[in-house]
Amino acid sequence: MPRVVISLLALLFAGSVLAIEPFPSGFHTSEIATNGTTLHVRTGGSGPAVVLLHGFADTGDMWATAAAALMHDHTVIVPDLRGMGLSAHPDTGYTKKNQAVDIAGVMDALKIQKAALVTHDIGNMVGYALAVQYPDRITKWMVIDAPLPGIGNWEEIKQSPLLWHFNFRGPDEERLVAGRERIYLDRFYNELSADPKKIDEATRQHYAALYARPHAIHDAFEQFGAFNQDALDNKALLAEKGKLAMPVLAVGGEKSAGKRQADILALVATHVTADVIPDSGHWIMEENPGATVAMMTAFLSN
Numbered sequence: 001m002p003r004v005v006i007s008l009l010a011l012l013f014a015g016s017v018l019a020i021e022p023f024p025s026g027f028h029t030s031e032i033a034t035n036g037t038t039l040h041v042r043t044g045g046s047g048p049a050v051v052l053l054h055g056f057a058d059t060g061d062m063w064a065t066a067a068a069a070l071m072h073d074h075t076v077i078v079p080d081l082r083g084m085g086l087s088a089h090p091d092t093g094y095t096k097k098n099q100a101v102d103i104a105g106v107m108d109a110l111k112i113q114k115a116a117l118v119t120h121d122i123g124n125m126v127g128y129a130l131a132v133q134y135p136d137r138i139t140k141w142m143v144i145d146a147p148l149p150g151i152g153n154w155e156e157i158k159q160s161p162l163l164w165h166f167n168f169r170g171p172d173e174e175r176l177v178a179g180r181e182r183i184y185l186d187r188f189y190n191e192l193s194a195d196p197k198k199i200d201e202a203t204r205q206h207y208a209a210l211y212a213r214p215h216a217i218h219d220a221f222e223q224f225g226a227f228n229q230d231a232l233d234n235k236a237l238l239a240e241k242g243k244l245a246m247p248v249l250a251v252g253g254e255k256s257a258g259k260r261q262a263d264i265l266a267l268v269a270t271h272v273t274a275d276v277i278p279d280s281g282h283w284i285m286e287e288n289p290g291a292t293v294a295m296m297t298a299f300l301s302n
Contacts, residue, residue, distance in 0.1 A: 020061055020206040024068045027076075034105030036093065040086035041106055042078040045071030048139075049112045050300060051103060052078045055121020055146065056220055057188045059085030059210055062120070062285045069293050074300065077115065079106055081126065083219025085210055094222040096122075096149070097233040100129035104137065113137065116300055120144040120284065122223050125230060128268060131244050132237045140247040142299050143265055144292075145257045145282050150231030151238070152264045162191060169221035177217050182208035184217075194255035194281035203286060234268075244269040249299045253280040253287070 027044030042060060050070060052063040060078040067076045080087040082099050093099070103126065107115060116139050119127035124146045131138040147157050158166055165188075177184045185208055189199040211217055248269040252261035254276050262274030275295060280287040 020203050021064050023064050023078075024071060026071060027067065032079075032106050032109045034103075034109065035098070035101045037082050037090045037102060038088040039082065039102060039106055040080045041110075042067070043076070043110065045074050045076045047072075047074045048300075049075040049077060049107075049110075049115035051107070051115045051117050052076065053103070053117070053119040053123030053127055054078075054081065054084075055119075055123045056084075056223060057185050057207060057211075058121070058283075058285075059207070061085070061206065063118075065285065065289045066118070066293050066296055069297055070300065074116075075112070077106065077110060077112065079103065081122065081223075083222060084216070089215040089219050094219070094226040095233060096125040096129040096226065096230045097133070097237070099126045100133055103130050104134055107137065114139050117141040118144070118296055118300075121146045121282070125149060128234065129230075129237070131246065132241050132268070135241070135244060135246065138246055140249075140299070141244070141269075142249040142251060142296055143261070144251045144284055145253050145261060145277075147257075147264055148234055148268065149227045150234040152267050154231060166224050166227060169225050174218055174221065179212075181212040181217060185211060189283065189286075192256065192282040193287055194253065194279060195287065198287045199283055200286075238268055245271070248272045249275060249295075251275045251277060251284075251292075251295065253282055253284055254278050255281040257282075 023042050027042050029042050031038050032041050054060050054062050060080045063078050067078060070076050082093060082102055083089050114137050117127050124143050125148060127141060127143060128148050131141055147154060190196040193199060248265050250262035250265040250272050252258040258276055259274045262272055265272045277284045277288050277291050284292045
């Protein structure tokens with residue numbers, strides 16, 4: 001993509017603080033049965049396919065602004081992960097290796113053989129499991145601001161005081177959060193952002209309502225509860241399959257993972273490029289959507 005277009009995209013969003021917005025009218029939603037569950041999926045646009053995967057404290061709704069920019073040149077596929085957002089809430093299956101099968105099933109249902117991949121947070125973990133199990137189906141991967149269980153200094157990362165929530169789960173913990181989902185989510189938005197004011201009131205209310213749905217917090221905790229098995233799975237998959245061969249853009253928020261994101265990805269992929277979202281913590285689409293979308297569009301167009 002020409003640099004002037006990238007600059008214009010960045011300027012379009014510069015300084016703006018975007019609340020949750022709807023997907024463009026060209027998108028449609030469907031409930032896709034896959035791998036023993038049902039995922040809520042938004043699809044729109046035309047051209048080479050790209051799959052966008054969200055993480056915790058978000059849903060696929062986080063990608064609306066990106067989807068609007070990408071749909072002119074890409075078929076954009078945006079699922080809610082198992083047990084999150086408007087997807088179904090199965091009792092089991094929250095390892096990221098298994099959730100990768102969910103996403104492969106969505107691609108099958110949509111008759112998409114190959115796709116690029118853009119992921120954030122827990123979406124990174126599902127994305128790695130998808131790319132390593134189905135390397136012929138993922139053409140390139142933009143991976144944003146979160147570690148991979150079992151890879152690199154994972155054990156050290158888990159000791160960070162910011163990540164105490166990895167082990168916060170169980171019936172009593174769920175009772176503590178029940179009816180207080182907004183308080184719980186505010187902690188993530190406030191402590192993991194560069195500027196909490198950039199995650200506005202409408203955005204906070206939107207996600208608090210989704211995470212207050214029946215079983216939603218329980219299943220979000222299940223995502224964290226699977227981390228120990230995810231670590232074992234990732235080590236085994238790396239040993240068996242070797243490093244990923246597709247191009248990988250490893251992106252960190254300036255006030256979060258930064259270029260350390262690329263250090264992690266270099267352990268599982270051969271062709272890794274590093275980049276940083278300026279003026280952003282972990283919540284890249286809420287804190288600096290312009291730079292994120294410009295970076296994404298440039299990567300996918302090359």
